[in-house]
Amino acid sequence: MLAYVVRRALQSVVVLVAMSMLVFVGVYEVGNPVDILINPQAEPIERERAIAALGLDRPLPAQYAHFLSGALHGDLGRSFVHGVPAISLILQRMPATLELAIAAMLIAIIVGIPLGLLAGLHPRSLAARAIMAGSILGFSLPTFWVGLMLIMVFSVMLGVLPSSGRGPTTDVLGVPVSFLSIEGWRHLLLPALNLALFKLALLIRLTRAGTREALLQDYVKFARAKGLTNARVVGVHVLRNILVPIVTVIGLEFGSVIAFAIVTESVFAWPGMGKLLVDSIGLLDRPVIVAYLLLIVAIVIVINLAVDILYSALDPRVRLAGQDA
Amino acid sequence: MNAPHAPAEAPLQRVLRDFVSDPVALAGAVLLLLIVAAAIAAPLLSWQNPYDLAQLDLMDGRLPPGARGAAGRVYWLGTDDQGRDMACAILYGLRISLVVGASATIVALAIGLTTGLVAAVAGGKLDALVMRIVDIQLSFPAILIALILLAVVGQGTGKIVVALIAVQWAYYARTVRSAAIVEKRKEYVEAARGLALSRTRIVVRHVLPNCLPPMLVVASVQIASAIALEATLSFLGLGLPITEPSLGLLIANGYQYLLSGKYWISFFPGIALLLTILSINLVSDQLRDVLNPRLQR
Numbered sequence: 001m002l003a004y005v006v007r008r009a010l011q012s013v014v015v016l017v018a019m020s021m022l023v024f025v026g027v028y029e030v031g032n033p034v035d036i037l038i039n040p041q042a043e044p045i046e047r048e049r050a051i052a053a054l055g056l057d058r059p060l061p062a063q064y065a066h067f068l069s070g071a072l073h074g075d076l077g078r079s080f081v082h083g084v085p086a087i088s089l090i091l092q093r094m095p096a097t098l099e100l101a102i103a104a105m106l107i108a109i110i111v112g113i114p115l116g117l118l119a120g121l122h123p124r125s126l127a128a129r130a131i132m133a134g135s136i137l138g139f140s141l142p143t144f145w146v147g148l149m150l151i152m153v154f155s156v157m158l159g160v161l162p163s164s165g166r167g168p169t170t171d172v173l174g175v176p177v178s179f180l181s182i183e184g185w186r187h188l189l190l191p192a193l194n195l196a197l198f199k200l201a202l203l204i205r206l207t208r209a210g211t212r213e214a215l216l217q218d219y220v221k222f223a224r225a226k227g228l229t230n231a232r233v234v235g236v237h238v239l240r241n242i243l244v245p246i247v248t249v250i251g252l253e254f255g256s257v258i259a260f261a262i263v264t265e266s267v268f269a270w271p272g273m274g275k276l277l278v279d280s281i282g283l284l285d286r287p288v289i290v291a292y293l294l295l296i297v298a299i300v301i302v303i304n305l306a307v308d309i310l311y312s313a314l315d316p317r318v319r320l321a322g323q324d325a
Numbered sequence: 326m327n328a329p330h331a332p333a334e335a336p337l338q339r340v341l342r343d344f345v346s347d348p349v350a351l352a353g354a355v356l357l358l359l360i361v362a363a364a365i366a367a368p369l370l371s372w373q374n375p376y377d378l379a380q381l382d383l384m385d386g387r388l389p390p391g392a393r394g395a396a397g398r399v400y401w402l403g404t405d406d407q408g409r410d411m412a413c414a415i416l417y418g419l420r421i422s423l424v425v426g427a428s429a430t431i432v433a434l435a436i437g438l439t440t441g442l443v444a445a446v447a448g449g450k451l452d453a454l455v456m457r458i459v460d461i462q463l464s465f466p467a468i469l470i471a472l473i474l475l476a477v478v479g480q481g482t483g484k485i486v487v488a489l490i491a492v493q494w495a496y497y498a499r500t501v502r503s504a505a506i507v508e509k510r511k512e513y514v515e516a517a518r519g520l521a522l523s524r525t526r527i528v529v530r531h532v533l534p535n536c537l538p539p540m541l542v543v544a545s546v547q548i549a550s551a552i553a554l555e556a557t558l559s560f561l562g563l564g565l566p567i568t569e570p571s572l573g574l575l576i577a578n579g580y581q582y583l584l585s586g587k588y589w590i591s592f593f594p595g596i597a598l599l600l601t602i603l604s605i606n607l608v609s610d611q612l613r614d615v616l617n618p619r620l621q622r
Contacts, residue, residue: 015461019473026477136610140603142553144560145576145595152588163584256466263468263557267580278561281476293473297465304464 005309012301016294020071023293024064067290076294077287081280086291090273095175096166097272100264101257103179103188104195109250112200116207121234123212131204138201143260147194147267154190162187164269191268195261199253206249210242217241244314251307255300343615353607360601364419371413372398376568381408387582390589403589405578411589414575415597421571422598425482426552429489434544436490437497442536444498445505446528456502459495467492467554475563485564489551500543504536538616545609549602556598572598 051057055066067077076087119128155163167187169176178184214220215238223233262274269275273292280288345351363370373380385394385408393399394408402411444455462470474488508514509532517527556573558564560580565571570578572594579590 022477023473026473136606137603140549140599140606142556142573142595142598142602144557144573145591145598148576148580148583148591149595152583152592156584156586156588252464256468259466259469262472263561266561277472278563281563289476293469293476296469300465300469 012305019297076291079288081283081285086287093273093276097261103192107196108199108203112203113207116204120208120211135201135204138197144263144267150190166271191264191270195264214238214241255303340615347611350611353604357604364423367416367420371416373413375409375414383408402593405590411593415594418572418575421569422552425555426548429486429551430548433490433493434497437494438501441498441501445502459499462495493547496543500539501536504539505532508532508535542613549605
C-alpha cells in the first residue's frame with residue numbers, strides 16, 4: 001500500500017513539473033507584453049527599465065528557472081496589470097469559486113441521486129422516462145447558454161433574482177462567504193444551478209445504471225427472499241453498493257466543476273478565479289494565467305491522487321492491477 | 326429461431342433496422358439530417374449574406390422577431406445590432422460550428438485510431454507509455470486542456486481545431502486499444518496468421534474493422550462535445566475570430582442586449598446549438614445500444 005502511494009505521488013509530481021513547463025513556455029511565447037504594458041510614448045530608457053523590472057529581457061530557460069524557484073517558495077510572479085503577486089490575486093478569488101463549485105455539486109448530489117434511483121427502480125415508468133429525457137437534455141444544453149436563459153427568465157422577465165455578482169459576503173475565519181445571508185443566497189442560486197446542470201445529468205445516469213445493475217445481483221434477491229421491506233432493500237443494500245462508484249465519480253468530477261466554473265463565472269460576473277483567468281487572457285497578464293493554470297492543474301492532480309488512494313484502500317484489486325502494468 | 330437455411334441478414338441491415346425501431350432516435354436522426362442539410366445549403370436558404378456589410382441595413386438593427394424591416398421584409402427571428410437577419414446568421418453560424426466540430430473529430434479520430442492500434446499491436450513499453458499519457462490527459466477536464474493549449478498556441482480558427490483535436494484523440498486511442506487487444510486474441514486473427522498474412526494486413530484488414538463499432542459510438546459522442554466546447558470557448562472570446570462567427574459567438578454577441586430584454590439575439594442561436602447537440606446525442610445513444618452485442622436480443 002505504501003509503495004503504491006509513494007509511486008502515485010511521485011507520478012503526480014512528474015506530471016505537475018511537465019505541465020508547468022508546457023504552460024510556462026507556451027504562455028511566454030504568446031504576444032509581447034512589452035507592447036501592452038509599457039506606454040508606447042515612454043522614453044527608450046524608461047522602456048528598458050520596465051522590461052528589466054518585469055524580467056522580460058532574460059532568456060527563456062533563465063526566466064523558467066527563476067519562475068520555478070519562485071514557485072517553490074509560493075511566488076508565481078507579479079501581475080503585470082494589478083502589480084500584486086499573482087498567487088495572492090488568485091487565492092483572494094478562490095473562496096468565491098470554491099463556494100460556487102461546492103454549492104453546484106451539492107445541488108447535483110441532492111437532486112441527482114434520488115432521481116437516478118427512481119429511474120433505476122422503475123425503468124419503464126413514465127417518471128423514469130421523463131427523468132431520462134431530462135438528463136439527455138441536461139447533457140445537450142450548452143452551459144453558458146443556459147446561464148443566459150436563467151438570467152433572461154429570473155432576472156429580466158420575472159425580476160426576482162440578481163443577474164450578476166456575489167452580493168454581500170460574511171467573513172468566516174477571515175474567508176468571505178455568501179451563503180450566510182439571504183441576499184447572498186439569492187446571488188448564489190442561479191450560478192450554482194447553472195454549474196450543477198451537467199453534473200446533475202451525469203449523476204442521474206450513473207445512479208440509474210448502478211441501480212439497474214445492482215437489482216439483478218444475488219444479494220438483492222437474497223435480501224428480498226429474507227422478506228425485507230422494499231425500502232430496506234433499496235435504502236440499505238442497493239444504495240450502499242452503488243455509492244462507492246458514485247462517490248468516486250463525485251470526487252473526480254469536482255476538479256472539472258472548478259474548471260467549468262470559468263464559464264459560469266463569466267456569465268454571471270461571479271468574482272471567482274475563473275473570471276479572473278478569462279480577464280487575464282484578454283489582458284495578456286501572463287503571470288496570472290500561468291499561476292491559475294498551475295494552481296488548477298495542482299488541484300486536479302491532488303484530487304485524482306486522493307481519490308485513487310482512497311479507492312485502492314477500499315478495493316485492493318485496483319492496487320494489484322496497477323502493479324502488473 | 327431462424328430457419329437453418331434462411332439467408333443471413335447483413336450486419337448493416339440489422340443495425341439499421343434496430344436503429345429505426347426507436348421513434349425518438351429516428352426523430353433525432355431526421356433532425357440531424359435536416360440540420361446538416363440546412364448548414365450545407367446555407368447560402369441558398371438565406372436571402373442575405375450576413376457578413377457582407379453592403380447587404381445590411383443599420384436601420385433594421387435590433388428588430389424583434391416578426392418585425393418588418395425598412396425594405397418591407399419580415400425578420401422572423403429578429404435582427405442583431407447591425408441589422409443582420411438572425412435566421413441567416415444562424416444558418417451561416419451552424420455551418421462554421423459543424424465544420425469546426427466535424428473536422429476536429431475526423432483528424433482526432435485518425436490520430437487516436439493510429440496511436441491506439443499501434444499501442445495495442447506493439448504492446449510492451451510503447452503501449453505502457455502511450456496509455457500513461459492517455460490516462461494523464463483524460464484525468465484533466467477537457468476545457469482545461471483546451472485553455473492551456475489556447476494559451477500556448479494563441480487564438481484563431483486553426484488553433485481552436487488543434488485544441489479540439491488535442492482534447493479528443495485520447496478517447497479514441499483508449500477505445501481502439503482496448504477493442505484491438507480483445508480482437509487480437511480471437512481465432513480469426515490466429516487463422517489469418519496461419520495463412521501467413523503480413524502483420525500490417527492482419528491489423529488493417531482484420532482487426533481494425535472489428536474495432537470500428539465502439540469507435541463510431543465514441544466519435545458520435547465526441548463530435549457533440551467538440552461542437553459544445555467550441556461554442557463555449559468562442560463565447561468566452563477565446564475561440565473563433567469575429568470574422569467567422571460560429572453559434573457560440575452569435576450568442577456572445579447577444580449577451581450585452583439580454584439585460585435590456587432583447588432576448589432573441591442570444592436565444593435563437595442557442596436553440597440551434599441545442600437542437601444540433603441534442604440530435605447528435607439522441608443518435609449516439611441509440612447507436613450505443615444497437616452496436617452493443619451484449620444488449621442484442
